[in-house]
Every structure is written in structure tokens, then in C-alpha cells.
Amino acid sequence: MTTLTVRPAPPGPPASGSDHRRPRRARPKRHTLTGGSGLGLGVAMIWFSLLVLIPLAAVVVTAAGGGVGTFVDALTNAQTLAALRLTVGAALVVTVLNMVMGTVIAWVLVRDRFWGKRVIDLVIDIPFALPTIVAGLVLLSLYGPGSPIGVQVNNTRWAVFLALAFVTLPFVVRTVQPVLEEIDTDAEDAAAALGADRFTTFRRVVLPALVPAIFSGAALSFARAISEYGAVVLLSGNLPGRTEVVSVRLFSSIEGGNTAAAAALATVMLLIALLAIVVLDLGQRWVARRG
Amino acid sequence: MSIEVRGVSKRFGDFVALDDVNVSLPTGQLTALLGPSGGGKSTLLRIIAGLDSADSGTVTIEGTDATHLPPQRRNVGFVFQHYAVFKHMTVAKNVAFGLEIRKRPKAEIKKRVDELLDLVHLGQFAHRLPSQLSGGQRQRMALARALAVEPSVLLLDEPFGALDAKVRKELREWLRRLHDEVPVTTVFVTHDQEEALEVADEIVVVNQGRIEQVGTPDQLYDEPANDFVMGFLGETTTLEGRMVRPHEIELSPVRTAHELDGVVVRLLRVGFEVRLTVLVDRTGEEVQVVTTRAHARALGLDVGDVVHLSPASVLV
Numbered sequence: 001m002t003t004l005t006v007r008p009a010p011p012g013p014p015a016s017g018s019d020h021r022r023p024r025r026a027r028p029k030r031h032t033l034t035g036g037s038g039l040g041l042g043v044a045m046i047w048f049s050l051l052v053l054i055p056l057a058a059v060v061v062t063a064a065g066g067g068v069g070t071f072v073d074a075l076t077n078a079q080t081l082a083a084l085r086l087t088v089g090a091a092l093v094v095t096v097l098n099m100v101m102g103t104v105i106a107w108v109l110v111r112d113r114f115w116g117k118r119v120i121d122l123v124i125d126i127p128f129a130l131p132t133i134v135a136g137l138v139l140l141s142l143y144g145p146g147s148p149i150g151v152q153v154n155n156t157r158w159a160v161f162l163a164l165a166f167v168t169l170p171f172v173v174r175t176v177q178p179v180l181e182e183i184d185t186d187a188e189d190a191a192a193a194l195g196a197d198r199f200t201t202f203r204r205v206v207l208p209a210l211v212p213a214i215f216s217g218a219a220l221s222f223a224r225a226i227s228e229y230g231a232v233v234l235l236s237g238n239l240p241g242r243t244e245v246v247s248v249r250l251f252s253s254i255e256g257g258n259t260a261a262a263a264a265l266a267t268v269m270l271l272i273a274l275l276a277i278v279v280l281d282l283g284q285r286w287v288a289r290r291g
Numbered sequence: 292m293s294i295e296v297r298g299v300s301k302r303f304g305d306f307v308a309l310d311d312v313n314v315s316l317p318t319g320q321l322t323a324l325l326g327p328s329g330g331g332k333s334t335l336l337r338i339i340a341g342l343d344s345a346d347s348g349t350v351t352i353e354g355t356d357a358t359h360l361p362p363q364r365r366n367v368g369f370v371f372q373h374y375a376v377f378k379h380m381t382v383a384k385n386v387a388f389g390l391e392i393r394k395r396p397k398a399e400i401k402k403r404v405d406e407l408l409d410l411v412h413l414g415q416f417a418h419r420l421p422s423q424l425s426g427g428q429r430q431r432m433a434l435a436r437a438l439a440v441e442p443s444v445l446l447l448d449e450p451f452g453a454l455d456a457k458v459r460k461e462l463r464e465w466l467r468r469l470h471d472e473v474p475v476t477t478v479f480v481t482h483d484q485e486e487a488l489e490v491a492d493e494i495v496v497v498n499q500g501r502i503e504q505v506g507t508p509d510q511l512y513d514e515p516a517n518d519f520v521m522g523f524l525g526e527t528t529t530l531e532g533r534m535v536r537p538h539e540i541e542l543s544p545v546r547t548a549h550e551l552d553g554v555v556v557r558l559l560r561v562g563f564e565v566r567l568t569v570l571v572d573r574t575g576e577e578v579q580v581v582t583t584r585a586h587a588r589a590l591g592l593d594v595g596d597v598v599h600l601s602p603a604s605v606l607v
Contacts, residue, residue: 184373184375186371186373186375187375187376187377187378189342189362189369189371189375190369190371190375190377190433190436191377191388192341192342192361192362192363193340193341193342193362193363193365193367193368193369193437194388194389194392194436194437194439194440195363195364195389195392195393195440196363196388196392197363200392204377204388205377208379209378209379288379
């Protein structure tokens with residue numbers, strides 16, 4: 001066994017000019033838009049405003065028009081509160097589940113070779129591509145009354161979880177997959193040669209590289225879960241206080257002519273969505289810092 | 292012998308990467324695996340490290356049969372062409388990785404990392420991320436990371452292949468000095484004969500999955516076992532059907548015995564040397580000849596001149 005002792009450094013480091021590069025941080029100067037990019041920014045802002053900002057502002061204004069009272073009423077309503085709790089809770093659970101399962105599925109699709117892999121790769125997108133009401137119908141026929149596999153979950157909270165898990169499945173898979181494909185496997189070999197077992201290598205070398213993708217997939221998944229209507233509405237039975245989700249509650253508020261309450265609830269959902277995006281972004285930074 | 296490779300073969304589908312390779316790599320030396328791309332040298336290195344497995348044959352490292360050991364248990368250091376850095380870890384964390392896996396005490400890890408970073412002259416970059424380093428610095432970090440676990444052998448796969456020419460030359464001189472300071476058994480893969488000749492104690496020439504010759508740089512250059520080795524280490528040309536080095540052909544203005552007449556058809560001045568293409572009258576072959584600028588001037592050579600050629604070895 002050759003033992004290695006570190007003695008004083010060998011003479012002279014290789015010191016060429018290019019060998020001492022500063023950290024790259026090219027920060028563009030402010031107010032230096034060229035004509036073309038100015039036009040591009042203008043078009044983007046108009047489009048974004050028309051589609052997103054103005055409608056959102058309109059909802060907030062409608063909600064605010066009723067004064068603080070509308071918010072208090074909307075949020076202290078037991079049925080609304082239950083719907084909010086169920087929706088956000090189920091969305092959280094489903095998102096965490098997706099972060100794990102989505103990563104596993106992406107791993108299998110990228111790293112393993114098996115018969116029918118390309119078919120599965122294609123099928124993954126179906127929950128996303130299906131019209132949501134069709135997704136609901138599919139689930140109802142499988143897990144509803146007269147289920148061919150003997151599993152009947154309609155009109156229970158399981159139905160909500162199941163529907164949300166179904167429609168949000170592709171998000172994490174599809175964000176993690178390309179990152180995993182691009183990862184240089186040399187780093188994993190290097191970790192193995194340094195003595196790390198496969199699990200440690202995954203946890204300390206591969207996972208940190210996937211974290212941004214997992215979290216952005218999670219953000220998409222959560223956003224989709226709190227807004228889902230079509231897939232849930234058929235299977236859950238919409239029992240007030242038990243299986244009614246926010247989007248269904250909102251719809252019935254509008255049907256009942258209570259636009260102000262609907263707008264208040266919509267504003268709350270808007271805040272929750274914003275909060276989720278911020279929290280997931282902070283979470284990703286926190287994980288990245290910890291390594 | 293530090294590493295013994297016996298009867299190792301490896302196929303990738305129809306492609307034979309290694310064909311019954313036998314080689315012994317001595318302890319404490321710097322050995323180069325030299326050969327053309329796709330010749331099997333990287334595969335051999337990865338098999339020694341356990342990153343690939345051989346179809347048949349055995350690998351013994353420091354007297355232990357390592358054929359079926361996973362890379363984690365072979366105690367080898369491996370350095371990759373494209374650095375294989377852990378991107379999200381600082382330079383110090385990268386170097387500490389192997390020691391942390393071995394659960395060494397924190398204080399010991401810190402001390403050792405500091406020593407190694409000084410050794411590779413990256414002390415002041417300890418808290419940078421690899422993306423903030425140049426290629427040469429990244430490769431030195433990778434070297435420190437591999438050395439941290441006190442490997443019994445250090446394996447480098449085209450370690451300077453991704454660097455620009457200048458840094459590459461500096462780093463290989465530095466590697467030679469580092470090896471003299473830290474004499475761990477080292478094997479490096481290269482396709483650059485100059486690199487191998489300059490750095491290695493011993494060179495193993497690998498071609499088409501076979502070992503062509505093993506020897507010191509001088510042995511390989513002066514006594515090549517076959518035309519392939521001769522052709523791979525340095526320039527060659529053919530004179531009367533024999534392979535010779537262009538600078539070993541004597542040019543003379545006066546005709547003596549053993550000589551061939553020819554006409555200079557091309558003349559290139561490159562730095563201190565002059566490269567000639569001579570069309571030999573008798574055989575009709577075009578021979579490359581290299582001579583010094585001064586000699587060419589003394590002979591007053593120009594295109595169209597008649598010259599007399601003789602291989603230097605015949606004169607001796």
C-alpha cells in the first residue's frame with residue numbers, strides 16, 4: 001500500500017493568464033434597451049397585462065368593492081373554510097407525493113432500459129393532455145359506483161386526492177426528466193471512486209442538481225391542484241363541508257348570484273398561489289444552500 | 292507490481308474494446324497509456340478503477356484481487372477529462388467529499404483539505420464554486436479531491452484533454468513535479484505522444500484493444516517494436532520501403548555509395564527546421580526529409596535541386 005504524505009507544495013503553480021479567472025458575473029447595465037428589445041418588452045407587457053394583470057386586478061377590485069366585510073364573511077363561512085382546508089391540504093399532500101414519485105418515475109425513464117419504456121414515456125402526458133372532465137369520467141368509471149376493480153371511492157375525500165394526483169402526475173416528471181438526461185454521469189463515477197455508495201451518491205451528488213427542477217415541477221403541480229375542477233367534480237360528489245373543493249364552491253357562489261363572495265374567495269386563492277410560488281422558491285434556495 | 296491486469300477482454304456489442312490484455316504497472320511510477328482514440332485505453336483505465344467491468348480476466352491492485360470489487364472498495368483515485376466536479380459544492384467541499392464519506396473527524400478533514408488545496412495551489416479558492424474556476428484550476432481541484440482519500444493508485448483519464456494548449460503544457464509539467472513530490476502510483480491516459488514522452492516514466496502503447504509495446508520513452512522512440520509504435524511516436528516517412536524518421540535522413544551534395552538521387556519537389560521553412568519532399572528517381576516514392584535551417588542554407592537547397600539521400604542509420 002502506497003501511503004501518501006503531503007509534503008510542501010512542488011515548486012511553482014501553473015500560472016497562466018487564463019488560469020486566474022474572476023467569477024463571472026456580467027450584470028447588464030440599466031436602461032440600455034435597444035429599439036428591438038424595447039419593442040419586444042412592450043409587446044410582452046401589453047399581452048401579459050391584457051391576459052393576466054388586468055383580469056387579476058379586476059377580481060381584486062370586485063372583492064375589495066364589498067369592503068372588508070365581504071372578506072370576513074367569505075372566510076368565516078364554515079362551508080368555504082372547509083373547502084379551502086380540503087383544497088390546500090390535498091394540494092400540499094399531492095405535491096409532496098409528486099416530488100417523490102415524479103423524481104422516481106423520471107429516474108426510471110432516463111436511467112433504466114426496459115421494454116415498453118417509450119410507450120410509458122408517452123402515456124405519462126395523458127393526465128395532462130386529457131380534458132379534465134374526461135379525466136374525471138375515466139376516474140369515475142374506474143373508482144366510482146360499479147367499479148370493475150372493486151375499489152369505490154366516490155363521494156369520499158380519497159376521491160379528491162386521487163383526482164388531484166392523477167392530473168398533476170406529469171409535472172415533476174417532465175421538469176426533472178430533461179435535467180436528469182443532461183447530467184454528466186462522470187460526477188457519479190467520481191463519487192463512487194471516492195467511496196460513496198449509490199444512495200449517498202444520489203443524495204449528495206445527483207439530488208442537489210435536480211432540486212430546482214423538482215421544485216419548479218412542484219410549483220406547477222400545486223397550482224394545478226388548487227385550481228382543479230373538472231377531474232374532481234364528478235368523482236368527489238361535492239358534499240358541502242366534506243368533499244367540496246374551492247373551485248366548486250366558487251362556481252356555486254356565482255351560480256347563487258353571490259359575486260362578491262366569489263371574488264373574495266378568488267382573491268384568497270390568488271394569494272395562496274402567490275404564497276406557494278414564493279415558498280417553493282425560498283425552499284429551493286434553502287435546499288441549494290445546504291447542499 | 293502495483294497493478295496487474297491479466298487476460299482482460301471487453302466488448303461493447305460487436306466492438307472489441309480490449310482483447311486479452313496483459314500488463315503490469317509498477318509501484319510508485321508515472322505510467323502513460325498511450326494510443327489513438329477508440330483504441331481501448333480509457334476502457335482499460337475504467338476497468339482498473341471498477342467503473343466498467345471486464346468480460347473476462349482479472350485485475351489485481353496492490354496484491355488484492357480487485358476483479359469483483361466495486362469502485363468504492365478499490366481505493367483508487369480517478370480524475371476525469373471533463374473534471375466531473377460536484378457543481379453545487381465549494382472547492383473545499385469537493386475535496387472533503389471522500390473524507391466525509393469515510394467519516395473522518397471534522398478537524399482532521401479541515402486540516403487535510405487545507406494541505407491539499409495548498410498542494411494544488413488553490414488555497415485562496417477554497418470557498419468558491421467550481422464554476423468560478425478556470426479549466427486548469429478545476430482539474431487541479433479534481434486531482435486534490437482524488438488524492439484526499441490517500442488512494443493506492445491514481446488514475447487519470449485524458450486529464451488535460453479539455454484544456455487549451457498553454458495550460459495543458461504547464462499542467463503536465465506540474466503533474467510531473469507533483470508526482471516527484473507525492474510518489475503515488477499514477478496511470479494516465481493520453482493520445483498525445485508528446486505528453487506521454489514528456490511526463491511518463493513508462494509508456495504502454497495501446498491500439499485496437501491490444502498492447503503494442505511497453506517501455507520507457509527512450510526505448511519506445513529508439514527501439515519501436517513495430518511500425519505502429521514507430522508511426523505513433525514521432526513522424527515517419529518511407530525510404531526504399533523502410534520506415535524511417537524524416538530527420539534521420541542525411542542530405543549530401545556529393546554522391547557516395549548507398550545513396551539515392553532525388554529531386555526536391557516541395558520545401559517548407561517552419562521555424563528552425565526545413566521540411567523537404569523529395570521525389571526519389573529510382574523508386575518513384577516521395578520521401579519526407581527534415582533538416583535544420585543552417586544545413587539547408589549550407590547546401591543551398593531549393594525546389595528543383597537534385598539531392599542525394601541516405602538513412603542516418605546506414606551511415607553509422
